[in-house]
Amino acid sequence: MPVPAHDMTDTPIHYRLAPIDLAGHRCEVTLTIDNPAPDGQIVSLPAWIPGSYLIREFARQIERIEARCGRRKVALTKLDKHSWHAAPCRGALTITCVIYAWDLSVRAAHLDETHGFFNGTSLFLRVHGQEHLPCLLELVEPDSRQIAHGPWRVYTSLPEARGVAGAARRHGFGLYRAPDYDALLDHPIEMGTPQVASFTAHGAEHEMVFTGIVPGLDLARIVSDCQRICEAQIAFFEPRTRRAPFLDSAERYVFMTLVTGDGYGGLEHRASTALMTSRNDLPVIGNPEQTDGYRGFLGLVSHEYFHTWNVKRIKPAAFAPYDLARENYTRLLWVFEGFTSFYDDVFLLRAGVIDRKAYLKLLARTVAAVERGPGRLKQSVAESSFDAWSRYYRQDENSPNAIVSYYTKGSLAALGLDITIRNGSAGKRSLDDVMRLMWRTYGRDFYQGRMQGVAEHEFAELILEATGVDASEFIARYVDGREDVPVRELLATQGIRTQPAKPGLSPSLDVRLRAQGSDVVLATVYEGGAAHRGGLSALDVLLAIDGLRVGTPAAVDALLARYRPGQIVRIHAFRRDELREYRVRLAEPAEGEPVFFAG
Numbered sequence: 001m002p003v004p005a006h007d008m009t010d011t012p013i014h015y016r017l018a019p020i021d022l023a024g025h026r027c028e029v030t031l032t033i034d035n036p037a038p039d040g041q042i043v044s045l046p047a048w049i050p051g052s053y054l055i056r057e058f059a060r061q062i063e064r065i066e067a068r069c070g071r072r073k074v075a076l077t078k079l080d081k082h083s084w085h086a087a088p089c090r091g092a093l094t095i096t097c098v099i100y101a102w103d104l105s106v107r108a109a110h111l112d113e114t115h116g117f118f119n120g121t122s123l124f125l126r127v128h129g130q131e132h133l134p135c136l137l138e139l140v141e142p143d144s145r146q147i148a149h150g151p152w153r154v155y156t157s158l159p160e161a162r163g164v165a166g167a168a169r170r171h172g173f174g175l176y177r178a179p180d181y182d183a184l185l186d187h188p189i190e191m192g193t194p195q196v197a198s199f200t201a202h203g204a205e206h207e208m209v210f211t212g213i214v215p216g217l218d219l220a221r222i223v224s225d226c227q228r229i230c231e232a233q234i235a236f237f238e239p240r241t242r243r244a245p246f247l248d249s250a251e252r253y254v255f256m257t258l259v260t261g262d263g264y265g266g267l268e269h270r271a272s273t274a275l276m277t278s279r280n281d282l283p284v285i286g287n288p289e290q291t292d293g294y295r296g297f298l299g300l301v302s303h304e305y306f307h308t309w310n311v312k313r314i315k316p317a318a319f320a321p322y323d324l325a326r327e328n329y330t331r332l333l334w335v336f337e338g339f340t341s342f343y344d345d346v347f348l349l350r351a352g353v354i355d356r357k358a359y360l361k362l363l364a365r366t367v368a369a370v371e372r373g374p375g376r377l378k379q380s381v382a383e384s385s386f387d388a389w390s391r392y393y394r395q396d397e398n399s400p401n402a403i404v405s406y407y408t409k410g411s412l413a414a415l416g417l418d419i420t421i422r423n424g425s426a427g428k429r430s431l432d433d434v435m436r437l438m439w440r441t442y443g444r445d446f447y448q449g450r451m452q453g454v455a456e457h458e459f460a461e462l463i464l465e466a467t468g469v470d471a472s473e474f475i476a477r478y479v480d481g482r483e484d485v486p487v488r489e490l491l492a493t494q495g496i497r498t499q500p501a502k503p504g505l506s507p508s509l510d511v512r513l514r515a516q517g518s519d520v521v522l523a524t525v526y527e528g529g530a531a532h533r534g535g536l537s538a539l540d541v542l543l544a545i546d547g548l549r550v551g552t553p554a555a556v557d558a559l560l561a562r563y564r565p566g567q568i569v570r571i572h573a574f575r576r577d578e579l580r581e582y583r584v585r586l587a588e589p590a591e592g593e594p595v596f597f598a599g
């Protein structure tokens with residue numbers, strides 16, 4: 001039902017989202033600007049979505065766009081790949097877009113007869129010069145003949161437009177309200193018929209929404225585990241008040257999870273998160289086993305929830321505010337992603353969801369992942385942060401040789417700083433104190449008009465202020481420099497010992513293999529390794545070793561187990577469609593994960 005215009009006079013910008021063609025994945029978004037700029041109004045769609053540092057050019061999914069001034073059509077001139085200029089209009093200017101929404105990820109929009117998932121960055125044009133103004137969003141229910149099951153309900157942390165005619169009720173279609181454009185973009189919307197559960201953590205409401213077919217989903221178990229994680233994190237940042245951070249923007253926090261066969265990922269928002277997970281990773285009613293997959297799902301929940309503080313409110317200065325038209329460069333993603341990766345597992349432990357042994361196993365896996373990549377010796381985590389846009393988010397077959405992950409090495413830097421601070425303060429201080437200082441200084445009032453972020457070179461000073469420990473040498477060597485964080489030595493000071501990795505059984509080609517149809521492809525050839533020295537290249541198709549066909553990565557391993565390191569094998573491979581032959585001297589078996597244990 002259309003909403004009468006006179007009800008919306010205090011909010012001069014209105015958006016209307018209507019799913020119009022579910023089978024064709026199209027929605028119509030109408031933007032009405034009550035007071036367009038007198039010399040013509042510029043509008044644009046973001047080029048990227050905060051939290052995912054890649055230029056995605058969402059405007060390429062706009063199929064049709066037109067502008068009207070009252071009933072009159074007005075000229076719309078395209079200025080660049082994502083901006084338009086509407087000719088001057090006295091009175092309200094209306095811009096209507098038809099947008100294609102068929103991106104199965106947490107980053108864009110996805111619509112079919114079973115559900116709709118929408119990020120504002122894919123839908124809502126920015127009104128240049130009026131970004132600070134409040135706006136209304138009307139969500140329109142799809143035609144019941146187009147949906148598979150109904151009725152659909154709405155799940156979002158965006159507040160309903162209370163007190164306005166046509167306001168949505170909780171989970172309903174109708175009007176929602178955002179205090180400004182930045183907020184409008186930061187509350188994604190799920191609509192459909194998902195499985196839903198809710199809980200409170202220190203009095204604050206949380207909702208868990210699972211879209212996709214999941215038989216036997218053990219919601220009660222998920223709720224119980226997630227509640228413990230959320231309570232532990234809230235008490236960590238606000239030990240005295242235990243106030244949840246999102247209450248500055250919303251009444252509740254929403255976990256919206258899209259369940260698929262093999263998905264994994266998440267994107268953080270100020271009062272919600274969009275997750276993707278594999279069906280097989282979710283617990284089944286009646287089976288209390290804690291699988292690796294379920295631990296991974298809980299780690300994802302913990303990670304995205306920690307971002308509610310660390311990156312959604314404590315931010316690098318480069319993100320305060322975001323410039324959504326272009327890359328926003330910062331050398332600090334090792335803090336915002338790396339520390340979040342460190343604390344996601346730490347909070348599984350502190351919440352009692354996993355035990356110490358399981359935690360040390362996760363840590364060992366991270367250490368092994370970092371040490372496997374020769375790229376860590378070529379790029380620092382500060383450089384990796386800066387280059388996220390062109391390198392970390394655009395990985396190829398050579399990435400392990402060329403770059404380091406600010407997630408994994410960033411989390412080891414966090415661990416190293418934590419232990420360095422503990423040792424330097426006779427156990428009185430830790431990285432926790434640094435997080436809480438950043439929260440008080442930058443995070444707590446971020447959306448209350450104190451929009452200020454952490455400066456690029458401020459981090460050592462923050463540590464000194466919070467703990468009295470000078471970590472500048474640590475940062476120079478392991479963050480700005482490319483040295484390996486001495487994890488084993490540092491853990492030993494905390495009474496945690498290390499057993500060397502148990503090597504695998506088969507001598508190694510020093511490659512990462514990938515099955516591709518019935519072929520085995522060299523996904524990565526590690527620099528300086530056996531295959532590299534023998535002349536093989538990434539993307540070569542491995543056919544036979546000493547004349548024996550290899551059909552799967554497991555078959556390669558099984559065959560190599562018949563050899564010893566140092567032996568030379570004859571390898572046939574296709575490069576493009578040309579058959580080649582190489583002689584490769586086999587290397588020592590690849591190192592497995594180290595084992596960390598207390599005592």
Ligand SMILES: [Zn+2]
Nearest residue numbers: 303307337340
């Ligand atoms: Zn993250």
